[in-house]
Amino acid sequence: MSKSKIFRIFDYIIAIVLVLFSIFPILWLLLTSLKPTSEIYSWPIKYFPSKPTFQNYINLLQRGDFGRYFLNSVIVSGSATILILITGTLAAYSFARINFKGKRTLMMIILALLLFPSVAVVPPLFLIFRNLGLINTYISLILGHTALYLPLAIWILTNYFRTLPRNIEDSALIDGCTPIQMIFRILLPMSLPGLVAAGLITFVFSWNEFLLSLVLLSKNEMRTVVVGISLYPGEYSFPWELISSAIILAIIPIILLTLLFQKYIISGLTAGATKY
Amino acid sequence: MSKRTGLLLILPAFIILIAIFIGPTIYTIVLSFSSYSMSGIQFVGMNNFIRLVNDPNFWTSFFNTLIFVGVTVPIELVLGFVLALVANRAIKGRALIRVALLIPWALPAALDALAWRWMYNTDYGLFNSILINLSIIDNPINWLGQIPLAMISMMIESIWKTSSFMALLILTGLQTIPSELYEAAKIDGASSWQSLRKITIPLVMPSIMVSLLFRTGDAFRAFELPYNLTGGGPVNSTMTLSVYAYNNFFQYLDFSYSSTVALVQFLILLVLAVFYLRTLRWDVYE
Numbered sequence: 001m002s003k004s005k006i007f008r009i010f011d012y013i014i015a016i017v018l019v020l021f022s023i024f025p026i027l028w029l030l031l032t033s034l035k036p037t038s039e040i041y042s043w044p045i046k047y048f049p050s051k052p053t054f055q056n057y058i059n060l061l062q063r064g065d066f067g068r069y070f071l072n073s074v075i076v077s078g079s080a081t082i083l084i085l086i087t088g089t090l091a092a093y094s095f096a097r098i099n100f101k102g103k104r105t106l107m108m109i110i111l112a113l114l115l116f117p118s119v120a121v122v123p124p125l126f127l128i129f130r131n132l133g134l135i136n137t138y139i140s141l142i143l144g145h146t147a148l149y150l151p152l153a154i155w156i157l158t159n160y161f162r163t164l165p166r167n168i169e170d171s172a173l174i175d176g177c178t179p180i181q182m183i184f185r186i187l188l189p190m191s192l193p194g195l196v197a198a199g200l201i202t203f204v205f206s207w208n209e210f211l212l213s214l215v216l217l218s219k220n221e222m223r224t225v226v227v228g229i230s231l232y233p234g235e236y237s238f239p240w241e242l243i244s245s246a247i248i249l250a251i252i253p254i255i256l257l258t259l260l261f262q263k264y265i266i267s268g269l270t271a272g273a274t275k276y
Numbered sequence: 277m278s279k280r281t282g283l284l285l286i287l288p289a290f291i292i293l294i295a296i297f298i299g300p301t302i303y304t305i306v307l308s309f310s311s312y313s314m315s316g317i318q319f320v321g322m323n324n325f326i327r328l329v330n331d332p333n334f335w336t337s338f339f340n341t342l343i344f345v346g347v348t349v350p351i352e353l354v355l356g357f358v359l360a361l362v363a364n365r366a367i368k369g370r371a372l373i374r375v376a377l378l379i380p381w382a383l384p385a386a387l388d389a390l391a392w393r394w395m396y397n398t399d400y401g402l403f404n405s406i407l408i409n410l411s412i413i414d415n416p417i418n419w420l421g422q423i424p425l426a427m428i429s430m431m432i433e434s435i436w437k438t439s440s441f442m443a444l445l446i447l448t449g450l451q452t453i454p455s456e457l458y459e460a461a462k463i464d465g466a467s468s469w470q471s472l473r474k475i476t477i478p479l480v481m482p483s484i485m486v487s488l489l490f491r492t493g494d495a496f497r498a499f500e501l502p503y504n505l506t507g508g509g510p511v512n513s514t515m516t517l518s519v520y521a522y523n524n525f526f527q528y529l530d531f532s533y534s535s536t537v538a539l540v541q542f543l544i545l546l547v548l549a550v551f552y553l554r555t556l557r558w559d560v561y562e
Contacts, residue, residue: 016369022379047405086288093285106290114490119497150289204382247390
């Protein structure tokens with residue numbers, strides 16, 4: 001065997017080891033979810049289900065609450081993503097292209113907010129939303145998530161807009177476009193990759209967000225999917241057949257988005273996290 | 277375009293940020309200097325802060341958080357760097373590797389914590405089973421039920437979740453280094469250790485610095501992981517500042533004291549944010 005061939009095999013081994021390292025908890029949950037209850041709680045452990053079954057998934061879906069949780073997450077994360085893309089695009093464009101007084105300070109506030117601990121606004125947000133009667137309404141969490149991930153989206157989009165050639169926009173403005181028209185007709189089509197990246201990252205973060213979702217939507221039928229699942233364990237019982245199948249279903253959208261759009265997500269994240 | 281347009285365009289974003297972040301943060305400050313009850317807010321001066329300084333549980337959460345950050349972040353950095361070097365070498369599988377490195381980042385931290393709780397399970401857990409099958413241990417270990425093992429178990433989970441993400445950021449930095457640099461160094465007779473020290477590390481340093489700061493902030497805010505993996509136990513040994521602030525709020529319904537804890541955490545992160553801003557080059561925004 002030639003030396004380069006050995007190296008190539010070595011490369012594949014590295015790739016496989018890294019992939020296994022990344023997914024083994026999920027793999028183990030998947031195997032658990034396909035076992036009948038007796039095999040989940042058996043010692044010594046059965047690593048693979050002797051007869052894979054979807055019974056746990058059927059039981060989960062028959063409970064009814066899971067579908068509702070899932071729908072709540074779709075509504076909240078979808079709306080937050082749209083709201084972030086609209087307000088974030090406008091702000092990022094301004095930061096990237098227009099010189100105005102106080103811009104530096106505002107941009108610094110955006111950056112500082114990237115490190116903001118959300119627990120610091122939990123008590124006041126709860127009290128304010130409760131006084132406004134907005135606890136257990138989608139609007140409270142949509143606004144919460146929008147604020148939470150808007151700074152990152154603005155940062156990613158600002159960096160993206162700065163990479164685009166400026167003269168096309170300028171000539172559109174000279175030709176009599178209003179700034180808003182120019183943004184929607186010229187800038188947005190050009191910046192689709194940046195928007196996709198910011199949108200996907202927002203959606204993933206919002207889908208996964210825990211603390212605000214736990215606090216602001218506390219009624220069972222309003223819970224998001226991540227919070228709903230986290231409450232399946234009772235005081236003394238851990239129904240792992242239920243939990244494992246629920247986790248697998250809850251992460252399917254995230255895994256699909258990651259697999260399909262990994263390029264966009266990576267470019268967006270690296271622009272957000274490492275560009276300066 | 278005019279300055280007014282500039283301000284107008286950022287207005288919608290800032291209305292939301294002020295409503296959800298900046299305004300409530302001011303309210304947090306007010307709450308932490310007062311006592312909140314159904315009848316209203318009463319100003320109590322520094323009482324909450326005096327209580328905080330004398331509260332052993334606060335200090336436990338504080339030091340737990342520091343230890344958690346201080347141990348996990350450096351390990352994640354080193355492990356991430358090594359993973360990135362390896363992944364950068366594996367030319368054939370690189371696309372696959374990049375997706376794989378992204379997966380732990382993309383999963384919800386709260387559900388990851390549950391998955392790990394299941395693997396750490398004393399009676400039916402994967403880890404005990406493997407270790408017993410390999411004859412490394414004789415009896416199952418109670419990973420999450422004893423001090424200081426619970427903290428170590430929590431750190432291991434965190435290191436798993438974030439090392440790959442660190443690796444991804446560093447890998448992106450590595451791929452921007454032109455290969456001619458390495459070739460030239462090779463011709464000059466540099467060893468691979470020398471290339472690593474003189475070319476690779478300095479050139480990926482900016483990505484490393486910024487991801488390090490972000491990661492430190494993230495670890496300092498850790499909530500989902502302790503809350504769902506151990507609930508802060510046993511005996512507060514995995515209690516972090518975020519969980520402690522949350523518990524004061526929802527378990528003890530002490531809004532003012534919870535705000536005080538959260539405010540202290542916020543101030544520490546603010547220092548980190550200032551440090552972060554100072555490391556950035558601002559001239560690009562002039």
